[in-house]
Amino acid sequence: MRPVRTLREAREAVASGTTVRALTEAALAEARRQQDLNAFLELFDASALEQADRVDASLRTGTAGPLAGLLLSIKDNICYKDHRTGASSRILEGFTSLYSATAVERLLAAGAVIVGRTNCDEFAMGSSNETSAYGPVANPLDPKRVPGGSSGGAAASVAAGIVHAALGSDTGGSIRQPASFTGTVGLKPTYGRVSRYGLIAFASSFDQIGPFGHTVEDVTDVYNAMAGVDPLDSTTSSRPAPPVTLEHTGPLRIAYYRDCVERPGVAPAVREAMTALVERLQRAGHTVEPAELPLPDQQVPTYYIIATAEASSNLARFDGIHYGHRSKAASGVEDTYRLSRSEGFGPEVQRRILLGTFVLSAGYYDAYYAQAQKVRRLIREATLRTLARHDLILLPTCPITAFERGALAADPIAMYLQDIFTVQANLAGTPAISVPLGTDADGMPFGAQLLAAPFGEEVLLRAAAHLPTR
Amino acid sequence: MDRSEAVTGTGAPHWSERYELVVGLEVHAQLRTHSKAYSSDANAYGDHPNTNVSVVSLGHPGTLPVLNRAVVDHAIRLGLATGCTIAERMHFARKNYFYPDLPKGYQITQDSTPICTGGHVMIPVDGGEKRIGITRIHMEEDAGKSIHDVDPFHTLVDLNRAGVPLVEIVSEPDIRSGQEAYDYLVEVRRLVRHLDICDGNMEEGSLRCDANISVRPRGSDRFGTRCEVKNLNSFRNVMRAIEHEAQRQSEVLDAGGTVHMETRTFDAARGVTAGLRSKELAHDYRYFPEPDLAPLRVTPQHLERVRAAMPPLPRELRARYTGQLGLSAYDAGVLTDDKATALYFEAVLASCPNTKAAANWMMGDVRAWCNAQGRAMEDFPLPPARIAELIALIDAGAVSHSTASQRLFPLMLEQPGTPPQELAQRHDLLQQRDDGAVEAAMREAMARYPDKVQAYRQGNKGLLGLFMGEVMKATKGKADPRQANAVVRALLEQDTTS
Secondary structure: OOOOOOHHHHHHHHHOOOOHHHHHHHHHHHHHHOHHHOOEEEEOHHHHHHHHHHHHHHHHOOOOOOOOOOEEEEEOOEOOOOOEOOOOOHHHOOOEOOOOOHHHHHHHHOOOEEEEEEOOOHHHOOOOOOOOOOOOOOEOOEOOEOOOOOOHHHHHHHHOOOOOEEEEEEOOOOOHHHHHHHOOEEEEOOOOOEOOOOEOOOOOOOOEEEEEEOOHHHHHHHHHHHEOOEOOEOOOOOOOOOOOOOOOOOOOEEEEEHHHHHOOOOOHHHHHHHHHHHHHHHHOOOEEEEEOOOOHHHHHHHHHHHHHHHHHHHHHHOOOOOOOOOOOOOOOHHHHHHHHHHHHOOHHHHHHHHHHHHHHOOOOOHHHHHHHHHHHHHHHHHHHHHHHHOOEEEEEOOOOOOOEOOOOOOOHHHHHHHHOOOHHHHHHOOOEEEEEEEEOOOOOEEEEEEEOOOOOHHHHHHHHHOOOOO | OOHHHHHHOOOOOOHHHOEEEEEEEEEEEEOOOOEOOOOOOEOOOOOOOOOOOOOOOOOOOOOOOOOOHHHHHHHHHHHHHOOOEEOOEEOOEEEEOOOOOOOOOEEEEOOOOOOEEEEEEEEEEOOEEEEEEEEEEEEEEOOOEEEOOOOOOOOEEEOOOOOOEEEEEEEOOOEOOHHHHHHHHHHHHHHHHHOOOOOOOOOOOOEEEEEEEEEEEOOOOOOOOOEEEEEEOOHHHHHHHHHHHHHHHHHHHHOOOOOOOEEEEEEOOOOEEEEOOHHHHOOOOOOEEOOOOOOEEOOHHHHHHHHHOOOOOHHHHHHHHHOOOOOOHHHHHHHHHOHHHHHHHHHHHHOOOOHHHHHHHHHHHHHHHHHHHOOOHHHOOOOHHHHHHHHHHHHOOOOOHHHHHHHHHHHHHHOOOOOHHHHHHHOOOOOEOOHHHHHHHHHHHHHHOHHHHHHHHOOOHHHHHHHHHHHHHHOOOOEOHHHHHHHHHHHHHHHHHO
């Protein structure tokens, strides 16, 4: 059998007698059939089938969880007990996690089957999935093109129809940009809404785990199963996280970043589709008012200063001493550090560790890190002011559609500018979602992005579910 | 001790005649908590290596710290006890450096927002007191332990200590001699033990000290360049290191040289400090706010709860004992020297209005028991209420002090559960309040020793003791000695005038 695309279809299949084991076997076979995508680093056949059998048993006894039938992939930076986890880096070669991320535990408890771990940019640092130590991921819609990053394998695993949903992580757009590039839905929850426990940290004050899916409905189901306070992550919020349902909203007040649509470098197809979307929203009775991306020239630099600073510290633990790669050429402690890290980390990770170390150094801290924190606060305040007057902010997810592999590899700045529309949600801690909006002349998809106030997932997901994209 | 002889051993004038010593101490105290600062691993000393660990304290990928609130409360107690201001809002910071016993590659500490600032500790000097300022107290975590002397080829790492909570107590540069440093440490140790937040054991490393030392020409109001001396693992070594370092710096200055700011270690075997290679010092710790822990808020209500639950401080107790209770400074010192004694005495006082008697029992019989048994106050078998009951019996005249001390107290120690009243009754130790029995016994004794009566009346007043003895013997020691004394004296004197 061919795998079904969505959780809703999977539920229907199960209701008409298909077992979750059969669905899982089909997904594993499909993943192998499409292995040229390089979306999966490893398929968890044994544990996936065991879990499928457990879910089948729970369906027979009427004790099934809300996600029974869901086939899920997890990004290689999310820990799963007794499974390899490596952040697509040589430095964690051979590393097996001793515990599961809180998000993974909650999803397993809700009946999800984890099919395998997906390729990503090394330590989630990249916008094209080209920095992985295990090779790039192909975009299922055009294998010459990148799937976006850093959660490229996650996006591809969904877009290719292998799994219904994927867990990714979003630090500066790493869920939404690949969702835009692959025609999938990608949600970055509010900072503090989903536990980061078990997510290998890139930049702690930005990182959030979030789901990909074909529909807002599936993404919402996965989100509902993960959201809520976790005593193991003290940055999670203790606010209640009642399950979000997808009723129609009333008329909404939407702030529309027209400058993001009209600025140079935005693909004409994106511009036209956004303009048409605004008109449809207005016709549907919503109020759409122009607003401006706050501090547009400062957002990406601010994000990269803080993110690399945190990364330089977060990645210090990969030192060749306690676990992971240790250089065979090393003798003595200093050598072990230097050689293990030089061999284990790829060039992009090394660049960011060096940048982050620099901006935190004595004599530079005030000019870079402290200044960036001030600008971050300004951006956050401006964002929250807009969201105090409006239910949502609307802007494109990315200025362009998926580019060809290697197109930006030589130009890190151009690559960093991929994040120009996505870092605001991370800087401000708000939830944001990318939903497929249209395709360009080559048939490549792009997404529309919505932001809501912190903990505003309900209005965000409802609006996304009913967005008049056609 | 004559310092010039002790330290220099030469006839040259001692450095301290020309230079003034300036010292500030950084004391790390390991906090007594059930679990570590940011994980649920046990906080215990002496267990098998690498058994009190988890994915969090091992720094495994994806793990996050969760603050142990007991650490905050311990730091607040110490801050309140030293008169510090307790910050209402604060955050944690990362101190980044690579070391094999630091699995995360950074230590979670506090940098710009320490929990306590601006306090002091009083130390004794020449019959008075001196105030040593506390700049700050902040919370942080310990690193693991690198063991270099077990395996000949490898350094072994024990991570049981990784993540154990610490407070770092930073003093002002108010210390002017090795002795003052010693006294300051004694007072800090007394405090942390009294507050029950640290066991204060320097040899096991639960209390550690680094010293910032400089000298300046006497009369100068500018500080000299300081050196930090690390690795001071006993009270005595702190004093020795300071004295040696002061002498070394004085000699450098005397020779026309300059003291360079550097970190030195103390070689306890040779009694000297030595500079570390500068390479080891080129640390830029790149502090920045710890993004994995939410900023911490200490509400005024919480502060009050912690304050209310604190034991009375030795300083406050001493002041009350010497003032209100009229005890000598010495007695007050002994009674507050260790926490168990102080708390025991407080508990006795709670149900005993005769404070002087309570102090005397503590200083006398109770202490004598501890000394004789070689046991600490914690092991003293009687509940404090028993001592209060015993004093009440004496004050009511039901038992004499000597009976109480010599007979009843030992019985009580054997049967701590039985009230002294009951024991005295059971063992027939209650005094006779009946003057008739004493008078009868006295008349009998006078009849037996007419010559002694005669001698007394002729001026040999010393014979009073003989008659007292006879009376006490006849009443089996139950007569109230004061009362008996009055009766005996009256009868002897009375008959003189007849």
